[in-house]
Amino acid sequence: MIIVVTFNTATTNFNMNTDNNTIKIPYSHWIKMGLNKQTYGVWNEKDVTYPSYITNTKEKDSYNKKIIVQRFDEFGVSGYISHLNEKIEREWISSQFSMYRVGQWFKQKNNIITDIVSNTSSKWYKNFNLYSYIIKLFILVGMLTTIIFYKKLNGSEAEVLRIFIISTLIVFIFLLLWETAPHYSYEAFAIMNIPASLGFYKVFTFIKRKNKSPKQE
Numbered sequence: 001m002i003i004v005v006t007f008n009t010a011t012t013n014f015n016m017n018t019d020n021n022t023i024k025i026p027y028s029h030w031i032k033m034g035l036n037k038q039t040y041g042v043w044n045e046k047d048v049t050y051p052s053y054i055t056n057t058k059e060k061d062s063y064n065k066k067i068i069v070q071r072f073d074e075f076g077v078s079g080y081i082s083h084l085n086e087k088i089e090r091e092w093i094s095s096q097f098s099m100y101r102v103g104q105w106f107k108q109k110n111n112i113i114t115d116i117v118s119n120t121s122s123k124w125y126k127n128f129n130l131y132s133y134i135i136k137l138f139i140l141v142g143m144l145t146t147i148i149f150y151k152k153l154n155g156s157e158a159e160v161l162r163i164f165i166i167s168t169l170i171v172f173i174f175l176l177l178w179e180t181a182p183h184y185s186y187e188a189f190a191i192m193n194i195p196a197s198l199g200f201y202k203v204f205t206f207i208k209r210k211n212k213s214p215k216q217e
Helices: 002-013 020-024 028-034 057-093 112-117 123-148 155-177 182-211
Strands: none
Touching (some): 028 057, 028 155, 057 182, 123 155, 123 182, 155 182
């Protein structure tokens, strides 16, 4: 949280974020957008545009909350569960990054970064997608391995696993409510690297012990 707040403050003060109106948008805006069943919660122009009579943050927040209640009513229980399944697939399984304005935010003088993360027709984008998918799969397998080897973990290792699983669950629940965008889950995968590394370490240790000859033992 400290890192996120510090980064946001720095980018705003140094004018690295060209979308200065973002700080005037209430948090309910992204929750409202996340409940759009036509787009499965993905960014869309219609949810960004407000009626002309709405002129300040408080009015935007009130308007968003009305839309949120309306959308929950339209979903129903089964409809909302189906909607969440779609969000999970797009945020956690998709290998896209989809931060389409990254070039604008950091005022890039060329389109290399934008091509890598946003331009679906570029070879960079396709290569990044494949790389991203492999990394995500690798981390998920590592997490699963750690859980399987849970009984073989010592006290410190088990505590590390519990902390990171709880942290990941918190992020997972938060993203269920937020706007749908695959790049949001990348922060969680960065956190999951630690327990995943622990899982692979246990696997390699297990294989090494198995391969020891009777003489070495």
